[in-house]
Amino acid sequence: MITNTVYVYRAFERFWHWSQALLIMFLALTGFEIHGSITFFGFEDAVAYHNVAAYALIILIVFAIFWHLTTGEWRQYIPSLTHVRAYMNYYVFGIFRNEPHPTRKTVLTKLNPLQKLVYFGLKTLIIPGMLITGLLYIFYRYPQRHGIEALNIESLEIIAVLHTAGAFLLLGFLIVHLYLMTTGESVFSNLRAMLTGYEQLHEEEEDQDVNIVIVSAPTTEKQS
């Protein structure tokens, strides 16, 4: 099948992806030390590093929102239920039988329907939830520092539970994300694309803005 090398991920997109990934992993490391699950930096340093990384993530998110709005890339994340069942079948059965992906990737449709749903949930629920509970944590944890002594410190519990639950969800996402990263055209093709920006896409799909349903019989060749 004819493929073309296409510039899929732009410079800022790659920078945002990798810096967000590093910051979330670092926040997980320091966060779970604060939680008491692991020991690495020591509690006090973990708290200090967690706060710095959290502010860095917030700044990155502001730039990323601006970039998505100005480039129109936010449209990539509009979820749709079309082909979701086909993808669930694919990830449970098809992938182990070397079947092709139910739809093909294009520059204007980088995410498959299942990814759209998951990323949409991450961007509208999990990340804002972490941000809001994290900021509440910062400002409620030390009420005397911010002059809000009147607030009941007991109410921190629900914030801590929600923040920790979000951290577990993000950790789960990270593990699944790393596995799915290896299921592209080859084990490293998705990783290479997010590092270099370039990816091998099938020629005829480059400039279409809808997912194409593959109707041919399964082949042994994997699609991306």
Ligand code: HEM
């Ligand atoms: C912008 C986002 C974030 C902010 C503002 C934030 C802020 C905070 C603060 C202030 C604490 C409490 C520190 C203390 O006890 O003094 C905390 C705890 C924690 N954070 Fe974050 N955080 C953010 C993102 C994250 C992310 C992305 C993760 C994980 C992937 C994470 C995981 C945790 C965990 C597990 C705890 C311990 C919770 C507990 O045991 O009560 N945080 N965070």
